[in-house]
Amino acid sequence: MSTMPPSQQRLAQAFVDLAASQVTEPSDPTGLLAALAAHGTELLGDCVTVVLYAPDDSVGPDVAGTGKELLHLARSAATWGEGPGSEARRTGVPVPDTALDGERARRDWPRYAARAVELGYGRAAALPLHVGDDTLGALVLLGPGGTPLPPELLTLGQSLTDAAGWNLERDRRLRETRALADQLGQALTSRIVIEQAKGTLAARHSITVDEAFRILRSHARSHRRRITEVAQEVVERRLDLQTD
Amino acid sequence: MATGGEVGDLMASAERKAAVARVRSERESGHAELHEFRAGQAPTEVLRDVHLRIAEIHRSTAARHLTAAQLQDDYVSRLRDWSRTRNTPQPQFMSGVAAACGTSSAAVTLVGAARDQLGLAASDEPARAAQELEFLLGEGPARDATSEVRPVTAAGPALADRWPGYGPAVAELGIGAVAAVPLSLSGTCVGALAVFDPVQGVTDSDTFSEVAEALTRSMILSSDGDPGLYGATDLRAKVHQAAGMVSVHLDCPVTDALELIRAHAFAEGVLDHSVAERILRGELRLG
Numbered sequence: 463m464s465t466m467p468p469s470q471q472r473l474a475q476a477f478v479d480l481a482a483s484q485v486t487e488p489s490d491p492t493g494l495l496a497a498l499a500a501h502g503t504e505l506l507g508d509c510v511t512v513v514l515y516a517p518d519d520s521v522g523p524d525v526a527g528t529g530k531e532l533l534h535l536a537r538s539a540a541t542w543g544e545g546p547g548s549e550a551r552r553t554g555v556p557v558p559d560t561a562l563d564g565e566r567a568r569r570d571w572p573r574y575a576a577r578a579v580e581l582g583y584g585r586a587a588a589l590p591l592h593v594g595d596d597t598l599g600a601l602v603l604l605g606p607g608g609t610p611l612p613p614e615l616l617t618l619g620q621s622l623t624d625a626a627g628w629n630l631e632r633d634r635r636l637r638e639t640r641a642l643a644d645q646l647g648q649a650l651t652s653r654i655v656i657e658q659a660k661g662t663l664a665a666r667h668s669i670t671v672d673e674a675f676r677i678l679r680s681h682a683r684s685h686r687r688r689i690t691e692v693a694q695e696v697v698e699r700r701l702d703l704q705t706d
Numbered sequence: 707m708a709t710g711g712e713v714g715d716l717m718a719s720a721e722r723k724a725a726v727a728r729v730r731s732e733r734e735s736g737h738a739e740l741h742e743f744r745a746g747q748a749p750t751e752v753l754r755d756v757h758l759r760i761a762e763i764h765r766s767t768a769a770r771h772l773t774a775a776q777l778q779d780d781y782v783s784r785l786r787d788w789s790r791t792r793n794t795p796q797p798q799f800m801s802g803v804a805a806a807c808g809t810s811s812a813a814v815t816l817v818g819a820a821r822d823q824l825g826l827a828a829s830d831e832p833a834r835a836a837q838e839l840e841f842l843l844g845e846g847p848a849r850d851a852t853s854e855v856r857p858v859t860a861a862g863p864a865l866a867d868r869w870p871g872y873g874p875a876v877a878e879l880g881i882g883a884v885a886a887v888p889l890s891l892s893g894t895c896v897g898a899l900a901v902f903d904p905v906q907g908v909t910d911s912d913t914f915s916e917v918a919e920a921l922t923r924s925m926i927l928s929s930d931g932d933p934g935l936y937g938a939t940d941l942r943a944k945v946h947q948a949a950g951m952v953s954v955h956l957d958c959p960v961t962d963a964l965e966l967i968r969a970h971a972f973a974e975g976v977l978d979h980s981v982a983e984r985i986l987r988g989e990l991r992l993g
Contacts, residue, residue, distance in 0.1 A: 473752040481756065595733065614749050621744065621753045628760055632892070639892040642927045646896060649933075650816060650824040650941060657943045658960050661950020661986075671947050671986065697950065697960050 467614075468505045476501040480625035491515065491630060495526035498601060498626045503528065505622070506615050508606055510583075512536045514547035515591065515599035523599075535577050536602065545574035546588030550600035556620065557588040557600075559611040578604065585611050589620045593630045652690035659693035667705045677703050713796070716936055717785050720799075723931070724778035727924050731771035738764035773916050774924030777802055781936075799936045804829035806917045807901045808908035811881075813837045814889070814921070814935065815848040816897040823849075827938040836876050836884070836902055838979070842972050843871040847886035848898035855895050859885040859909050876902075885909035887918040891927050948982035956993045966992050 468476075479497055495513045502511030512532055516523035523540040525533050539545035546557040549570075560567050562584055567575035578586065584607015591599040601623040605611050656678070663674035678696070681703050682689040695701035738761045745757035777799075784797035804812035811833035816825040823841055828834035840846030846869055850858045861883035866873035876884065886900040899918040901909065908914055925931040933939065945967060952963035967985070970992055971978040984990035 467750075470750060470752050473750060477752060477756045481760075617744075617747060617749060618753065621748065621756055624741070624744070624760070625756060636892040636894075638929075639894045639927055642929065643894045643896050644819075646816070646926070646933050647818045647824070651818055653941055653943075654824065654946050657941070657946035658950040658953075661947035661952075662954055662960070663950075664947070665951035665954035697953075 473505065473618075476505060476622060477625050480622060481628050483629065491633070492524065492526065494626055494629060495524060495599075498622060499527040501622055502601055502603070502619060506603060506619055507612070509603045509611065509615065511619070512547070512602045512604070513591070513599060514540055514551060514588075514602060516540060516551055517593075517596075517598040531581055532604075535574070535581065538577070539571075539574045542573055544571040545578075545602070546571075546586045547600040547602040550588035550590045550602075551597055554590050554592070554597040556590060556616065557586075559585055559587045559616070561610075562586055562607070582606070584608060587611050587616055587619075589616065589623045591623050591630075592627045593634065598627075598630070652693070655690060655697055656693045659696040662696050662699075663703060666702065669705060673705075677705060713785055713789050717782050719932070719936070720778040720782045720785070723924060724775045724782070726930060727771045727775035727778065731768045731775065734764045734768035734771060738762075738768060770916060770919045770923055773806075773920035777806060777917070777920060777924070780805070798827075798829060798938050800827050800829035800833075800938055803899070803917060803921060804833070804901065807899075807904055807914050809901045809904040811836070811902035813848070813900045813902075814897060814926075814939075815840075815852070815900065816889075816926070816933065816939065817852050817895075821849075821853055825939045825941045827935045827940065832879055832881060833900070833902055835879055835977075836881060837900070838977050839872055839875050839879075842968050842978060843869075843875065845869045846872040846876070846900075847884045848900045851886035851888045851898040851900070852895055855888045855890060857885065857887045857909070857915065859883070885914065887915045889918055889922045889926055891919070891922050894927070896922070896926060942979070942982075944982040944986060945978050948985040951985055952992050955991060963992075 480494070480501065483494065483497070495515050499511050499513045503509065510527070510532065512525060512527035514523055514525055514536060525536040525540070527533055527536065536547065539548055546560065550557050562575045562578050583604040585605040587603045588600045590597045591601060601619055603611060603615070603619055659678055660671040660674040663669070663677060664671045678692060679689060682692045692701065696703065741757040741761035741764065745754045745761065748754040748757060780802040781799050784802060788794065788797050800812060800814065804810050811830050813826060813828040813833040813836065815823055815837060818824050826837050828837055837848065840848055847858045847860065860868045865877055865884065881902045883903055884900060885904060886898045888895045889897040889899055899921060901914065925935060926933045948967055949960050949963040952966060953960040956963065967978055967981050971981045974981070981990065985992070
């Protein structure tokens with residue numbers, strides 16, 4: 463393979479795009495995966511790249527790239543658990559350059575290798591997509607064959623994949639942090655509302671705040687409701703609780 | 707006063723958190739090493755820079771987890787020392803936080819989605835009094851740090867310039883300098899850490915914000931943390947109970963009742979807590 467290495471500027475642009483762009487839909491990183499596949503195909507010489515993203519075994523894998531047949535193959539490969547992408551995703555380590563008509567490919571990926579050769583590809587490799595401590599997918603490189611895929615290409619491919627993984631990890635942390643902050647706010651707010659409801663009931667029925675709490679709690683229990691909800695209604699005067 | 711069992715539980719919990727923080731720190735260091743290795747192998751400058759940037763962020767996160775582990779270690783050793791004699795008040799986690807920031811007076815304020823103050827924890831009386839003032843007057847360093855999501859510092863005459871009500875009031879407590887940093891992680895801000903009269907230079911250095919980040923990561927916004935700071939977080943239970951009472955007496959929303967209690971405390975020059983207690987005992991009726 464004798465392609466010009468991409469310019470520094472073009473590379474920098476790709477990294478900014480992959481590492482810094484916002485994941486628009488939290489649960490659906492399709493845009494980022496497509497960007498990774500597109501940058502890979504453009505920057506990695508003669509290779510075509512396909513992204514496999516399978517964060518969870520319970521839901522079907524996502525694939526991104528161009529070409530209907532190639533995407534179909536990538537989807538089938540994930541279902542079969544075959545091919546370099548599935549392997550890198552499973553093991554967390556790169557699958558080195560492999561000849562698709564060689565013994566190893568025919569033995570380990572019988573259906574995948576045959577189909578890829580039919581589509582005109584000769585060599586394949588895959589780089590794991592790490593998100594934090596997990597491997598959630600892989601970048602698959604498919605080359606025309608003849609000569610092996612050069613190591614520099616795999617190094618660059620891994621860096622592009624790392625940048626996308628970094629972005630996904632940051633997004634995951636962002637959402638986790640937000641959820642924890644919401645939980646904290648709700649927990650503190652409910653405790654405050656309960657105190658306010660104790661005071662409200664105490665004043666309304668001329669009882670102590672301890673008695674007010676007992677009434678609040680027994681009402682919530684006997685009506686199988688959350689004490690915070692009951693407290694909120696008491697504070698807003700939508701509910702009055704009778705003393706015995 | 708806590709029994710031996712309770713202190714033992716606190717120590718065990720802090721030791722657990724220290725161990726978790728160390729594991730996290732090592733994991734982050736591992737990620738950093740991987741990227742440093744990749745930077746070394748990178749054939750081009752752009753690639754090297756990308757990996758070095760990522761490595762740097764992992765290194766900094768590793769350091770924050772280590773700071774968090776040290777805060778827990780410090781708490782454990784204070785509790786252990788104390789449990790031998792028990793002739794002083796039981797050490798609070800916040801005292802160690804304050805010490806790490808080069809002061810004895812530090813306070814954590816937790817705010818809700820509307821930036822309303824929900825809880826606070828203070829290392830000592832001056833810190834508590836200063837936080838109370840901020841709550842009463844509705845202005846001050848913790849409030850600014852959370853609303854602007856950036857560090858705030860003021861000392862001497864600048865206190866009154868910046869906060870016309872809070873400044874002179876806090877100076878009257880004998881406090882000459884205040885500083886606050888937001889407690890935020892991944893762009894989510896849940897409060898502020900404030901320090902009072904820190905030793906010179908601490909709030910200009912990174913230490914202060916590092917302690918705040920460690921506190922946020924390990925205690926406040928962590929699935930295995932303890933936002934109550936080992937039982938030290940005060941939700942002003944009595945003030946809220948009193949507000950519930952006042953809302954019935956005056957037939958007004960509870961938020962208005964809270965404001966009235968606050969205004970009354972300010973006018974009398976006392977803490978809202980003491981106003982609340984008088985209301986709860988039936989000695990005071992607002993309106």
